[in-house]
Amino acid sequence: MYRFFENLVDPFADAGRDTPPDRIWPYIKTHLKPYHRLLPVIGAAGIIVALAETWLTYYGGRLIDLMTAEGPAAFWAGHWPELVAAALAVLFIRPLLIALNAAFLGQTLSSNLSEQARWRAHRHLLGQSTGFFQNDFAGRLSNRVMQMGPAVEDSIFIAFEGLWYGAAYILGALLILSQIHPLLMAPLALWVVLYIAYVRWIATRVSDASERLSDARSLATGRVVDAYSNIETVKLFAHGAREEAYALSAMKRLRLRFQRFMRLMTEMQFGLNVLNGLLIVSVVAPAVVLWANETASIGQVSAALALTIRINGMSGWLMWITIRLFEHAGVIREGLRSIAQEPAVVDRPGAPALNVDRGEIRFEGVSHHYGKGKGGLNGIDLTIPAGQKVGLIGRSGAGKSSLVTLLLRFRDAEQGRILIDGQDVGAVTQDSLRAQIGMVTQDSSLLHRSVRANILYGRPEATEAQMVTAAQRAEADDFIQTLEDPQGRRGYDAHVGERGVKLSGGQRQRIAIARVILKDAPVLILDEATSALDSEVEAAIQQTLYGVMEGKTVIAIAHRLSTIAQMDRIVVLDAGRVVEDGTHAELLAKEGIYASLWARQSGGFLAEDM
Secondary structure, eight states: OHHHHHTTSOTTSOOOOOOOOSSHHHHHHHHHGGGTTTHHHHHHHHHHHHHHHHHHHHHHHHHHHHHHHSOHHHHHHHHHHHHHHHHHIIIIIHHHHHHHHHIIIIIIIIHHHHHHHHHHHHHHHHTSOHHHHHTSOHHHHHHHHHHHHHHHHHHHHHIIIIIIHHHHHHHHHHHHHHHHOHHHHHHHHHHHHHHHHHHHHHHHHHHHHHHHHHHHHHHHHHHHHHHHHTHHHHHHTTOHHHHHHHHHHHHHHHHHHHHHHHHHHHHHHHHHHHHHHHHHHHHHHHHHHHHHTTSSOHHHHHHHHHHHHHHHHHHHHHHHHHHHHHHHHHHHHHHHHHHTOOOSSOOOTTOOOOOOSSOOEEEEEEEEOTTTTSSSEEEEEEEEOTTOEEEEEOOTTSSHHHHHHHHTTSSOOSEEEEEETTEEGGGSOHHHHHHTEEEEOTTOOOOSSBHHHHHHTTOTTOOHHHHHHHHHHTTOHHHHHTOBOTTOOBGGGSBOOGGGTTSOHHHHHHHHHHHHHHHOOSEEEEESTTTTSOHHHHHHHHHHHHHHHTTSEEEEEOSBGGGTTTSSEEEEEETTEEEEEEOHHHHHHHTSHHHHHHHHOBTTBOOTTO
16 A cells, blocks of 8 residues: 555656756756646645544534533434444544555655756766756765755655644634624634734744854865765875864854754744744633623634644644744755756757767867866877777876866867867767766775676676676786675675775775776777876776777876887877977987976986976
8 A cells, every 4th residue: 555655756757957956946946847746635634634633623512512411311412423424433433534645745746856856966966067967066966956855855745734724724724713702703714814923924034044054064065074974185285273163163053053053943932822822712702792792602712722732833843843834944055056967068959969989089279277267288289090009198287187088088179179080079969979988087086886896887788708808808807806895795795985985096006097997998099097196006007997998089197208219109288288299209219398307207207397
């Protein structure tokens, strides 16, 4: 039975990749869209349950009148069918109605909405460019994603379980009191107006306070996660006290904002009790007067009193959930700062997949200054024929990383275009582009998963034998066999820790190289690929990489000039321009920048004062 209600909606169904709206109500509407056929049914169930509750109070007053007007014998003899019907309604119909309402709210809405919101937020953030993540705390982003789910789910749940139900109950109470005497309905109607005005006034303040509180919570989380993610650096530089102070300042801000939030809660309690006192006096006093004047029966007075006391108790609950609703609004607004951002790099509508049959790369008039007007690349014209191996050198800031970043389309070039086999990389899908490029970086991070999962990330459909062969070619199989994690998993099943922290730099690098070997992409980028390895392993890996390079178009970045001297061609960048281009021997013969760098290198590395 539960599964029927839980599966009425698929929270993970594809809802497209449009950027979420940056305002709360349009954003909530996108999450309600899969439920549009169910919302009228859920709303009707809530109204029926609320009216059933008010009817129960009304019927209690009727019973008192019948019991006082007739003796026990006449009461039972004249009304036993009615009493049996009422008892059956209370025993069976009422529980079924409440269970149906709870199933819609709990199983259909609550069990799906939270993960739906989290999944969509996470999916959208995964589509952001690398620059997006470089400009924010990973902890803050993850906190916003994880908070967004409960905030959306609880907001919609509150709207139906609280506000919708409460409104229906008060409407039923107004109808019952109007039947008793219009004089009893007027005070309740006036109280409702005052109550709504007060809730709106204080809830608006709570919403602002909640957004500031959520922002402070995300900041504190971001700083804590930042320290944990870089714990080795913290320990290496003995900056534990500095990190404590850094996190403490954020936690003090969080405490201050939480205290301000709780002050509003105290104000709310005081104002609410004043309003509730007004409600009790303004309804019960006229009811007693009407009874004294024999205008209302004792049962009707009892019903009025019961309704008033019930609304009195409900008002605190309604205000609290309204406050939570506005609190969630603050959380959602804070989360939308990240979740509602347009991706900086997007596929064009109907973009085809990149088709690489040769691997020629051309940069045509490429300029990119990161929006600053200077730095980066300046009018790069460069052609790398298919299968050619090119060494790329230049001091820091020369534009090497920018060239690779634009080729991978982590950013879109501000001017010019980049073509692979004549296809503009900006006109094809990003996934198909990167699927054709293998890259090994100087600091290759690993996923906090098994060694097997990390290597297979290069080609998930590869067989076990292909994976092991790739590890052997990367000189990684021997040390992998010796691995064991704290949970007792061994070898290829051992987990490597966050970013591969449980492994040495050389071990991480060899697993990253195995991953790229397994990927077997036609274009290969090596960015200081062997810098983390010792000399003996590096020599073996270099031979492996030379084998991997066969038949591929290769761009190799290195400060150790000896590692790229054997390339087919060497391109020298300076200030974002190509200043020299040729083979190792040709560039030495020119006696230009490359020859100067070769002469100045110390221990095979590029000198810093070049």
